[in-house]
Amino acid sequence: MRFATRGLHVRYPVQEQWAVHDVSVEMVPGQVTWLTGALGSGTSTLLLALAGLAPRLTGGSRTGTVTADDVDVATISPLSHGIAYLGPSPALQISGISKSVHDEIAVGPMNLGMPREACLQATQGALHRLGVEHLADRAPNALSGGETQRVLIAALLATAPIAWLLDEPFSALDRASTVRVQRLLRELADDGGAVVVACDDANIMLDVADRLLVMHRGRIALDGNPRELLAGDAMHALGAGSTDAAELARDAGVTAPRPVDRAALLELVASRGVRGH
């Protein structure tokens, strides 16, 4: 699925400023597009607009166009068109109609009218892929934050979407779950899915993202290769963080382009002959 915006402006009710300001961008299948920026930069609003949920559910107004495969997203129901949206607070997306995690994951396939056997297979497959089989009989509202996040991703996965819009999908995950979801996103994109992730953690997204969009005051300020942008100075100037390695190198006075991962940083340290005590 190809997302395209043209001159997109989105504003929340009673706000004078545009949360998304004149954004024209395309996001193509087979890529993980990473959205980041300082707090309030508009990444979450852009995701909501791409899903067709802003301003339809949030209120406010929109000008410009947002299309998914040339269809205006404001006129479609996201899930029935293969668009999975995960918000920053997954607990709020629990359906409230299920007594167990298994049933919660089956909600999407059920609503899409998939055949019964396909529903059950998709549910089992999603439970397995997210490693949440052991939670299958637990009540959805009695899960921890990280468990809820994994269960919600599994619930979306069970609907076999072709586009993923994820807002901070790693925020409550432990290390092992983070690696699992990183791998999943990569596989989804490699299988031809369009994956758009809003995330503040550059360390997590570095090895996952194909493309980085940095937003600043509602506009897309930078658009490019993640490693190149993270190694430079532009992101820092916009209030967006880089990886731990790049930040450490900056603090040590290393000029751009800086190493963005641990291995490159260690290589730099070794090449400069710095030794520990």
Add this chain to the structure above:
Amino acid sequence: MNSLARQAHPFTAGTVTLALVALALVFPTAAETVVLYGVTIVIALLAGAGAGVRRGLVAVLPIWILLFILKCVLGDGPRMAAPWGGTLSQPGVEWALSQGSRLAVIATASLAFASIFDPHRFLQAAIARRWPFGAAFLLVATLDAADRLGEQAHQLREAQRTRGVRVTGSMATRVRAFPALMFPLLLASLTEADDRALALETRGLMIQGPRTAVDPPTDRVIDRVVRWLALTCVICVVIWRVRS
């Protein structure tokens, strides 16, 4: 999990509840409504809904006390001896008993139903029967709202306690704490409505078209017999009332 209600088809519990409520409204005298209250308690306990019986009692107790004072003690008409001495209004006692037990049946049956209600099984049954999903979901959401509100109220009370607001103790203390609990709860409920809309949209609950009953509950012969029996009972009582 193995109570009668859990084994029964979800529509059976609903039908029995509606029948009990209908009978409570149709029966004219105290003797009938009091017996019906007894029957309601027995059915609820057999169904494994003891919590509903307790909640029903708590809900109607203040009304019973009020009815007793206003109708039995202060009521007009011929007086009868009270077991503890003094007198009570005879028509007042009859009125209080009939209305009190009528309310008790309605409250107990409804709360017992709510306590055993399984939203997933109900929706699965509704989808299998091709009921309008919107109507079925509305019922589920309404019953779920009470639980959610209770949960939010509990969280809010704890949050206010950590901020130093006294929320337990005497009645006066509780009354003083009321605004500090009520207004945030009201605001949270309004916000919740927006959040629920997002959940409905992103989880496909607003999609029009056929849905799949992944796990449809078995509609046993005994379930169908109980439902028809309840319906027949109501029809017979209505006919009897119309003729008498």
